[in-house]
Amino acid sequence: MSDSDGRKPLGLSGGARSGQVKQSFARGRTKNVVVETKRKRVMAPKPTASNPARDNAAGGKSAGGTTDAEMQRRLKALQLAKAREAEEAEKREAAAREAQEARERRRSELEAKEREEKEREELARARAEEDARRKREAEEAKNPRPAEPTAKQDAGAPQRQRNLGPDAKPGGRDAPRRRDDDSGKPRGGERRGGKLTVNQALRGGEGRTRSLASMRRKQQRQRGGGSSGPQEKVVRTVQLPEAITVGELASRMSERAADVVKTLMQNGIMATQTQTIDADTAELVIEEMGHKVQRVSASDVEQAIEVEEDRAEDLESRAPVITIMGHVDHGKTSLLDAIRKTRVVAGEAGGITQHIGAYQVKQGDATLTFLDTPGHAAFTSMRARGAQVTDIVVLVVAADDAVMPQTIEAINHAKAAEVPMIVAINKVDLPAADPDKVRSDLLRYEVIVEKLSGEVQDVEVSAATGQGLDELLEAIALQAEVLELKANPNRAAIGAVVEAQLDVGRGPVATVLVQNGTLKQGDIFVVGEQWGKVRAMENDQGKRVKEAGPSVPVEVLGLNGTPEAGDVLNVVKTEGEAREIAEFREQQSKDKRAALGAATTLDQLLAKAKADENVSELPILVKADVQGSAEAIAQAMEKIGNDEVRVRMLHSGVGAITESDIGLAEASGAPVIGFNVRANAPARAAANQKGVEIRYYSVIYDLVDDVKAAASGLLSAEVRENFIGYANIKEVFRVTGVGNVAGCLVTEGVARRSAGVRLLRDDTVIHEGTLKTLKRFKDEVKEVQSGQECGMAFENYEDIRPGDVIEIFEREEVERTLA
Ligand code: GDP
Numbered sequence: 017m018s019d020s021d022g023r024k025p026l027g028l029s030g031g032a033r034s035g036q037v038k039q040s041f042a043r044g045r046t047k048n049v050v051v052e053t054k055r056k057r058v059m060a061p062k063p064t065a066s067n068p069a070r071d072n073a074a075g076g077k078s079a080g081g082t083t084d085a086e087m088q089r090r091l092k093a094l095q096l097a098k099a100r101e102a103e104e105a106e107k108r109e110a111a112a113r114e115a116q117e118a119r120e121r122r123r124s125e126l127e128a129k130e131r132e133e134k135e136r137e138e139l140a141r142a143r144a145e146e147d148a149r150r151k152r153e154a155e156e157a158k159n160p161r162p163a164e165p166t167a168k169q170d171a172g173a174p175q176r177q178r179n180l181g182p183d184a185k186p187g188g189r190d191a192p193r194r195r196d197d198d199s200g201k202p203r204g205g206e207r208r209g210g211k212l213t214v215n216q217a218l219r220g221g222e223g224r225t226r227s228l229a230s231m232r233r234k235q236q237r238q239r240g241g242g243s244s245g246p247q248e249k250v251v252r253t254v255q256l257p258e259a260i261t262v263g264e265l266a267s268r269m270s271e272r273a274a275d276v277v278k279t280l281m282q283n284g285i286m287a288t289q290t291q292t293i294d295a296d297t298a299e300l301v302i303e304e305m306g307h308k309v310q311r312v313s314a315s316d317v318e319q320a321i322e323v324e325e326d327r328a329e330d331l332e333s334r335a336p337v338i339t340i341m342g343h344v345d346h347g348k349t350s351l352l353d354a355i356r357k358t359r360v361v362a363g364e365a366g367g368i369t370q371h372i373g374a375y376q377v378k379q380g381d382a383t384l385t386f387l388d389t390p391g392h393a394a395f396t397s398m399r400a401r402g403a404q405v406t407d408i409v410v411l412v413v414a415a416d417d418a419v420m421p422q423t424i425e426a427i428n429h430a431k432a433a434e435v436p437m438i439v440a441i442n443k444v445d446l447p448a449a450d451p452d453k454v455r456s457d458l459l460r461y462e463v464i465v466e467k468l469s470g471e472v473q474d475v476e477v478s479a480a481t482g483q484g485l486d487e488l489l490e491a492i493a494l495q496a497e498v499l500e501l502k503a504n505p506n507r508a509a510i511g512a513v514v515e516a517q518l519d520v521g522r523g524p525v526a527t528v529l530v531q532n533g534t535l536k537q538g539d540i541f542v543v544g545e546q547w548g549k550v551r552a553m554e555n556d557q558g559k560r561v562k563e564a565g566p567s568v569p570v571e572v573l574g575l576n577g578t579p580e581a582g583d584v585l586n587v588v589k590t591e592g593e594a595r596e597i598a599e600f601r602e603q604q605s606k607d608k609r610a611a612l613g614a615a616t617t618l619d620q621l622l623a624k625a626k627a628d629e630n631v632s633e634l635p636i637l638v639k640a641d642v643q644g645s646a647e648a649i650a651q652a653m654e655k656i657g658n659d660e661v662r663v664r665m666l667h668s669g670v671g672a673i674t675e676s677d678i679g680l681a682e683a684s685g686a687p688v689i690g691f692n693v694r695a696n697a698p699a700r701a702a703a704n705q706k707g708v709e710i711r712y713y714s715v716i717y718d719l720v721d722d723v724k725a726a727a728s729g730l731l732s733a734e735v736r737e738n739f740i741g742y743a744n745i746k747e748v749f750r751v752t753g754v755g756n757v758a759g760c761l762v763t764e765g766v767a768r769r770s771a772g773v774r775l776l777r778d779d780t781v782i783h784e785g786t787l788k789t790l791k792r793f794k795d796e797v798k799e800v801q802s803g804q805e806c807g808m809a810f811e812n813y814e815d816i817r818p819g820d821v822i823e824i825f826e827r828e829e830v831e832r833t834l835a
Pocket of ligand 1: 351446477
């Protein structure tokens, strides 16, 4: 091997140190030799305690290779180390503070001394001069110049003292020594020094008393305006929410943002001023910068609305709250209208009912409260916001139709919320009605009605003729009795917003369903991120009321903003409290949005499910192209369960992913799995907005593997599909030699010849494969952009129809992370 042959020299790989050695040979020949020494690998222990933040960050990222137990242990160790560090930091800080205070004290004492000294000197000089003058006058006759030396000395002494002035500045080294001389041995030292001047003599007795008095004054001054020390670091108690931007953190600590960024950097976290960091990271920074942390969590601020348990003897029975659900066009609205028309509470002289989102009807002695917003969206959005309002679900199924996708959804919603169901078989007036078919259909979904010896009440009704309405209401009242619904009317009200809007004349208006306690005019309340004072209330008949008890819906005026359906209303004592809670919530939701983009991903969920020892269930929602695959997935998911995580199928159905699926998923914090189906546009928008993850699969094993792998904490690299374009098929041509060719318009992105394609019909995947041709006019092209027309034909697939959609996708392998 020589260095001149141009090839790369052989060498030790990574970690070798290289250098050059010049070798000399005979006749002046020299040769450069590259010498490499292999660096020894030092097995140093990992810097756990010293750099917890970095470890944290790394831990998060590399969770793929770390088991959870390890993670736990590491986290615990980190926490311990952090606590220890914090303790030490605090001790250090206290010591530093003490030293600083002592220095301050000494400095101010010194300054006081100096001032006194100067005063004394002035006085002394004046006296000395006076004395001298008198002496001079007295002795002038005998001796013309006897007092001169004294006067000289007097003049000299102050000069010396004065010179000390500037030196005695804080930190001036002479100053303390000088002070010690003064107070410790005021005269001894000077005596030893020889001459005693008038000045010194004067300082003796009088100086001492004055010094004590001024000491006291000084101390008082110090106590009064002690904060005047400009260099002293002000230790702040920083209120820390669950997430905070770097800039905000800096301002809460009164530190420069750049310093905060630097501190973060020292801990291995790169963050800009506008970036949001989590509370743990922020805590680290706060401690490192010598401040104190006060974690603010919802529980602190919201203590004011903490609900104490009602005593059993205070409880009284209350009306049930009923939601009507079912497939579109099965007659939900008609049924609600029919019930309202016949049975409006008090029914006095056909009282005009107004729509406030809920109404009450009488059934015998019982009162029933109906939520006047049919559909699943209302139900799930309320549940998602923490308000479980509904006590009973009435499932409407049209007798001339059958169990439809939304019927199944409704069943799943009710089951997920653990709310009992009553089946109303509607439209029995129609000749095509076949109520028994509905009953037997329902069996497939584990809804066994009474007529088939089950427990679910079933009533045949007709919203059109009013047939069976009484029976239905009776059934509801009976179900309510079984539930023994109770509330305490004699307490501050808790309610849920059923509807809310901004009324031009009246300002923000919310229909609140009181759930417990009694809401009274004049009550101060907080509702979601809004607060207010009840200015006026109207009931479902448009009448003004002064108070509303449990299960009573009322329209409330006097809010400062419009809350959202499902927001919980709590009555509080003071406006201050109400405002504080509302503002805190607003900030919190802002922080949360900023920090997370509010995404619920499968990985996050699993990580959470595993981190939280109580959470042992992973909810998922599956939509598939056919019933068979939905069932197969359900079975496969059931098998995944182990001791730690169990997969709970919230809902599995056939067809495109709809907005209602997203609602249910959000309510339960679940991801939505689309198996050979896609989300429709409103669902996609809702998912984006609510941060619900949608995952598409076309192979069951992939889905199972993903869930399994995630469940066991081993997230390998995944193949992710990027949808690069969509095209709509306008026409289909038969081309000899090629087969069926689709005349398409690329509606989104691009169509690429080399990419994978899927044929979607009604949001369902019916074929997956590759393209045989991609033509623009007569030419074969590589790519066609959005907005352009093109011809496409599939490899080995002919069944294409106008109206079908072609999805164009590419696969890439990405490293899976937990964050
Ligand atoms: P929703 O979508 O579930 O709210 O259903 P609607 O209440 O809007 O009803 C859909 C259609 O079914 C309307 O045209 C109603 O007139 C009709 N409908 C509802 N209930 C009945 C019924 O009991 N008998 C008959 N014949 N038609 C009904």
